[in-house]
Amino acid sequence: MIRRTATAVFRKDLLIEWRSRALLTRVVPFAVLVLVLFAIALDSEPLVLRAGAGLVWMTTLFSALVIVQRSFELERRDGALDVLKTLGVDGTALFLGKAAALIVQLLTLVVILVAGAVVLYGVNVEPSALVLLVTTALLGSCGIGLVGTLYGGLVSGTSGRDTLLPLLLMPVTAPVLIGASRATESAFGGDAIDATTAWAWVGLLAVFVAAFAVAGAVSFGPLLDSDS
Amino acid sequence: MVDVRDAVVTMAGFPALAGATIAVREGDIVVLAGPNGAGKTTLLRLCAGLVAPVRGSARVFGLDVAEQRDEVRSRVGFLGHANGLYGELTTRENVAFHAALVGASRDEVDAALHRLGLGGRLADVPVARLSAGQRRRCALANLVVRRAGLWLLDEPHAGLDATARRELDDTLLAASRSGATIMFASHDLDRLGTLRPRIVRIESGCVTSDSSLRKGAGQ
Numbered sequence: 483m484i485r486r487t488a489t490a491v492f493r494k495d496l497l498i499e500w501r502s503r504a505l506l507t508r509v510v511p512f513a514v515l516v517l518v519l520f521a522i523a524l525d526s527e528p529l530v531l532r533a534g535a536g537l538v539w540m541t542t543l544f545s546a547l548v549i550v551q552r553s554f555e556l557e558r559r560d561g562a563l564d565v566l567k568t569l570g571v572d573g574t575a576l577f578l579g580k581a582a583a584l585i586v587q588l589l590t591l592v593v594i595l596v597a598g599a600v601v602l603y604g605v606n607v608e609p610s611a612l613v614l615l616v617t618t619a620l621l622g623s624c625g626i627g628l629v630g631t632l633y634g635g636l637v638s639g640t641s642g643r644d645t646l647l648p649l650l651l652m653p654v655t656a657p658v659l660i661g662a663s664r665a666t667e668s669a670f671g672g673d674a675i676d677a678t679t680a681w682a683w684v685g686l687l688a689v690f691v692a693a694f695a696v697a698g699a700v701s702f703g704p705l706l707d708s709d710s
Numbered sequence: 711m712v713d714v715r716d717a718v719v720t721m722a723g724f725p726a727l728a729g730a731t732i733a734v735r736e737g738d739i740v741v742l743a744g745p746n747g748a749g750k751t752t753l754l755r756l757c758a759g760l761v762a763p764v765r766g767s768a769r770v771f772g773l774d775v776a777e778q779r780d781e782v783r784s785r786v787g788f789l790g791h792a793n794g795l796y797g798e799l800t801t802r803e804n805v806a807f808h809a810a811l812v813g814a815s816r817d818e819v820d821a822a823l824h825r826l827g828l829g830g831r832l833a834d835v836p837v838a839r840l841s842a843g844q845r846r847r848c849a850l851a852n853l854v855v856r857r858a859g860l861w862l863l864d865e866p867h868a869g870l871d872a873t874a875r876r877e878l879d880d881t882l883l884a885a886s887r888s889g890a891t892i893m894f895a896s897h898d899l900d901r902l903g904t905l906r907p908r909i910v911r912i913e914s915g916c917v918t919s920d921s922s923l924r925k926g927a928g929q
């Protein structure tokens with residue numbers, strides 16, 4: 483039952499994204515522009531190389547705000563979320579379906595941003611660091627996607643949601659930002675962090691993802707219910 | 711089907727329902743009439759399991775709305791002022807989404823679209839391009855595909871022109887004939903001719919008159 487509902491929500495969210503092309507036409511240009519502007523602003527090769535990983539994840543976080551707000555705007559516009567609540571749709575399934583769709587979009591964005599960092603900042607990813615980079619991209623996207631879905635749902639019924647979401651989301655995702663940036667820096671060939679330390683940061687990301695997956699699955703339904 | 715007895719429901723400390731009693735049989739079409747704030751929407755929400763009575767009782771399909779809320783919600787179709795549709799998706803995709811939630815087949819989606827007059831070209835049009843009446847019917851198709859046995863509609867005719875109202879009435883009549891029980895709130899009792907519904911008047915949170923009881927008394 484949960485799997486069926488989550489799959490339906492996941493497919494519906496991705497179908498809407500495919501139809502509207504919001505990620506490709508609005509979010510990706512914004513994210514790439516941020517990367518370019520950082521490169522121009524820093525204007526120093528060693529500095530850009532060092533900051534590249536952090537810039538990728540900072541840009542992902544900023545872009546995630548746009549994607550999360552849009553994801554819940556779709557549910558709010560014609561009262562779709564209210565209708566789903568009144569029909570007794572399982573809150574856990576709704577959370578998992580929406581989070582999975584968000585994670586797919588974020589992962590696509592991270593891949594584009596990493597490619598952008600390689601082209602714009604000249605970072606070098608060794609084949610041996612690919613596993614670390616892929617794992618970090620996956621867990622970082624999961625972390626931001628899960629927290630984004632939880633807080634997006636929490637503020638979706640409030641009047642000041644556009645300003646409230648960044649205020650709630652950014653402090654909570656700080657561990658993801660730090661952990662993913664450190665691990666990505668190592669994958670980008672930075673000598674400040676060795677592979678063992680990088681994998682320790684990946685471990686922190688995994689713990690964060692597990693904690694918010696459980697917290698979201700348990701609390702999303704009651705949160706939505708208390709809103710009705 | 712619906713058995714509400716002396717139900718008291720409070721909203722923000724005020725009694726939105728103050729001892730309402732109503733019984734509805736399978737296949738009935740019941741209109742809840744009354745001024746703004748009379749308790750019509752609250753009575754619909756009570757029957758949908760969205761609010762619980764603080765006194766009295768409310769049972770739907772024999773299920774207690776307070777104790778068996780999730781079971782009630784899964785068997786009831788509640789439609790408020792919003793249609794709950796996704797403008798980017800086509801009519802068929804919107805209905806197919808609700809079908810996927812309950813495990814209904816593609817044939818059931820096609821049957822629901824056909825039943826609501828949304829088959830053919832309209833099925834593949836993005837909902838954002840449909841008229842208000844067509845969007846309302848798409849929302850009702852979602853209830854059909856969810857196999858809701860009780861339709862609870864809050865002001866379903868609001869914002870519709872004469873043609874769309876007539877189409878909606880035909881839809882409700884057809885749904886009733888195929889076994890659905892329908893309760894809806896309305897201000898406009900003058901335009902309910904074709905439906906010939908049972909009219910239940912609510913004032914200050916209480917049922918003050920019921921056309922079926924009057925008919926019964928007159929016979």
